[in-house]
Amino acid sequence: MVEKAARARRVSMVDVAREAGVSQKTVSRVVNDEPYVAVDVRERVLAVIERLGFRPNAAARALVTRRSHRIGVVAMGGTTLHGPTSVLAGVEAAARRAGYTLSVIRTEPGGRDEIQAAVDALAGQGVEAVVISEPVDVGGAPIDIPEGVEVLTFGMGNATSHPRELVVGADESGCARDATDHLLAQGHAVVDHIAGPSDWLSSRSRTAGWRRALVDGGVAPPEPVAGDWTPAGGFSAMSALIDRGGCTAVFVANDQMAIGAMSAIQRAGLRVPEDVAVVGFDDIDVAAYLAVPLTTVRQDFAETSRVGMHRLLRALDGHVHDDLHRTLPAQLVIRASSTASPAAG
Amino acid sequence: MVEKAARARRVSMVDVAREAGVSQKTVSRVVNDEPYVAVDVRERVLAVIERLGFRPNAAARALVTRRSHRIGVVAMGGTTLHGPTSVLAGVEAAARRAGYTLSVIRTEPGGRDEIQAAVDALAGQGVEAVVISEPVDVGGAPIDIPEGVEVLTFGMGNATSHPRELVVGADESGCARDATDHLLAQGHAVVDHIAGPSDWLSSRSRTAGWRRALVDGGVAPPEPVAGDWTPAGGFSAMSALIDRGGCTAVFVANDQMAIGAMSAIQRAGLRVPEDVAVVGFDDIDVAAYLAVPLTTVRQDFAETSRVGMHRLLRALDGHVHDDLHRTLPAQLVIRASSTASPAAG
DNA sequence: ACGTGCATTGACTACGTAGTCATGCGTCGG
DNA sequence: CCGACGCATGACTACGTAGTCAATGCACGT
Numbered sequence A, B: 001m002v003e004k005a006a007r008a009r010r011v012s013m014v015d016v017a018r019e020a021g022v023s024q025k026t027v028s029r030v031v032n033d034e035p036y037v038a039v040d041v042r043e044r045v046l047a048v049i050e051r052l053g054f055r056p057n058a059a060a061r062a063l064v065t066r067r068s069h070r071i072g073v074v075a076m077g078g079t080t081l082h083g084p085t086s087v088l089a090g091v092e093a094a095a096r097r098a099g100y101t102l103s104v105i106r107t108e109p110g111g112r113d114e115i116q117a118a119v120d121a122l123a124g125q126g127v128e129a130v131v132i133s134e135p136v137d138v139g140g141a142p143i144d145i146p147e148g149v150e151v152l153t154f155g156m157g158n159a160t161s162h163p164r165e166l167v168v169g170a171d172e173s174g175c176a177r178d179a180t181d182h183l184l185a186q187g188h189a190v191v192d193h194i195a196g197p198s199d200w201l202s203s204r205s206r207t208a209g210w211r212r213a214l215v216d217g218g219v220a221p222p223e224p225v226a227g228d229w230t231p232a233g234g235f236s237a238m239s240a241l242i243d244r245g246g247c248t249a250v251f252v253a254n255d256q257m258a259i260g261a262m263s264a265i266q267r268a269g270l271r272v273p274e275d276v277a278v279v280g281f282d283d284i285d286v287a288a289y290l291a292v293p294l295t296t297v298r299q300d301f302a303e304t305s306r307v308g309m310h311r312l313l314r315a316l317d318g319h320v321h322d323d324l325h326r327t328l329p330a331q332l333v334i335r336a337s338s339t340a341s342p343a344a345g
Numbered sequence C: 001a002c003g004t005g006c007a008t009t010g011a012c013t014a015c016g017t018a019g020t021c022a023t024g025c026g027t028c029g030g
Numbered sequence D: 001c002c003g004a005c006g007c008a009t010g011a012c013t014a015c016g017t018a019g020t021c022a023a024t025g026c027a028c029g030t
Helices: A013-020 A024-031 A039-052 A058-065 A080-095 A112-123 A172-185 A203-215 A230-243 A255-267 A300-314 B013-020 B023-031 B037-052 B058-065 B082-097 B112-124 B172-185 B201-216 B231-244 B254-266 B301-316
Strands: A070-076 A101-107 A129-132 A150-154 A167-171 A192-195 A248-252 A278-280 A298-300 A325-328 A330-333 B070-076 B100-109 B130-133 B150-154 B168-170 B192-196 B249-252 B278-279 B296-299 B325-328 B330-333
Touching: A013 A024, A058 A300, A058 B058, A070 A080, A080 A101, A080 B100, A080 B231, A101 A172, A101 A278, A112 A129, A129 A230, A129 A300, A150 A300, A167 A172, A167 A300, A172 A203, A172 A248, A172 A278, A172 A298, A172 A330, A192 A230, A203 A300, A230 A248, A230 B168, A230 B330, A248 A255, A255 A278, A278 A298, A300 B330, B013 B023, B013 B037, B023 B037, B070 B082, B070 B112, B070 B249, B082 B100, B082 B168, B082 B301, B100 B112, B112 B130, B130 B301, B150 B301, B168 B172, B172 B278, B172 B296, B172 B330, B192 B201, B192 B231, B192 B254, B201 B301, B231 B249, B231 B254, B254 B278, B254 B330, B301 B325
Parallel strands: A070 A101, A070 A129, A129 A150, A150 A167, A167 A325, A192 A248, A248 A278, B070 B100, B070 B130, B130 B150, B150 B168, B168 B325, B192 B249, B249 B278
Antiparallel strands: A101 B100, A298 A330, B296 B330
């Protein structure tokens, strides 16, 4: 039974004005806290607003001011990925404090086209800026951003056509390198790697850092095994590494896969860290509470989103940033999964 | 340097119309795929739209149609809670397919006022409906919903003033009861409980189910210990239970706390499940990959959000539902953390 | 008394789109 | 050949708000 859904007319400024015996414009002044309204008039209008339950019409306001006060978010990862989820929380808080509202589009990580479609959809809603939570590799052509729309990207940069795209993220490559160095320092001759999907920039950065640590340490990097960020993927990948033989240490591109990997190690009758040392990435909340607490890399997502949004909001106010990139510190958190010294080669 | 940010005028239907030699109204017809437009005219207009990069102005459209095509989401839990996050993904997908866009407000779970504020903010944006991901206890007064705004609530019902609030959720109380019964069936004389924050309805339902299972089994329910949904909270709560003594089985209100609890058990020199059996709730992705795989309750959040949004979208089309509540099945997933028979009393 | 200046207020209009209604034109049946 | 009818199109207007500018009134200094 599809009705025509004739929406009722809501209370408008004109209604308030009539009731209060003033002009619509004066109501507008009161609502926007403009000066040059007599105290008694202001109070009278406010009383009527309260009584009639008036709410300003956001669409009308956006139309006339050409400002939507809306920020679009492209959130990667259909499910529960740590990074994107954590960042979203921070972005929302910052936006709300600044009087902006958020439009969220989730997209399955699938490359350029999905993101482009999401950005287009957001642009159609009139967003003033777009926040891309985790850029995947855009394979050639950058994402096209309509004129007048600001861009903030979390993670490694530039994925878009915007000339002044803001980028905020941790030095994931450097952290991956630190993590790998840590394993090498424990006496492992070589460190294997379970990577994330290769179309994620984060994934590639982490793999790059791992590879550099090995190369700089004079070790030939073995072939990494790719996972899909999930525990199941980590389990399969680790099983493959065990079958290959000779694995004593593995750097895993995120914690969820690391948990899957530890499960595979245990299932194979091996121990963590005595037989195989494991290091993850992200420091998800359960990492410290596993049977073998997980060594991992912690990024301060709260700070990341805070800094990013601060810069974006300034840009929306017309400020031109000199430095478009900002790298935030991250920290290797050493726990039991990597610290028992293995039998020296 | 706060500039006045004089937004540039974007391409409008009038521009397209002039360029194509037709009226603005005809452009409107083409854009909205209305009938009664000659084929050649339609193609000419489409070509101009493409060439000028015209995008319909959502604000103007919303103003004149009195339809925002926007749905507001109140997402509970600042961080990475399983339920709210999973549901958000499903809601977004369904909304997008139906041509709706999403406004998201996150709120720290803090009770009635925060939710009311979020709903008010969304109403100010002109949303046609509000989705509340996880209702907390509203302590007396229901949440006030402005007229003309539909409501969908996930979880236990009714928290709002809306006379036709839609509610979709699993029978959490029943599942909690099943989980507790399962532990009793394993031979435990009594089952302890680590609860969630008491202002969450989900938390209270789970606790209620646990209590009923015990009462119906002729067992006096011990005092539950409350946690905060986090592993750290689960760890503390379990430590308290261990100190209390005599704990052989515990039903934990979510998986993250259950992981913390298992950590506490292990830290105390006890084993899972031989000394203490553990059952969680949610089936987060790592649950099956823990050193001791976790018995837990799995809800089908994808189906939950699908059903809920389907019903909400129908309501927005004017359909009046006879049954406002819908309960979806959930499933106890039995794994190693609960299955070894304990030493009989 | 008179001009000056500022506080206060409202009339008018633009913003971009869709609804309403009228009009032009071609076709078909009689 | 004429009237009826349906397709195709455009003129006009409403939607609710904020910007612009003019008008009013009052206090103050000369």
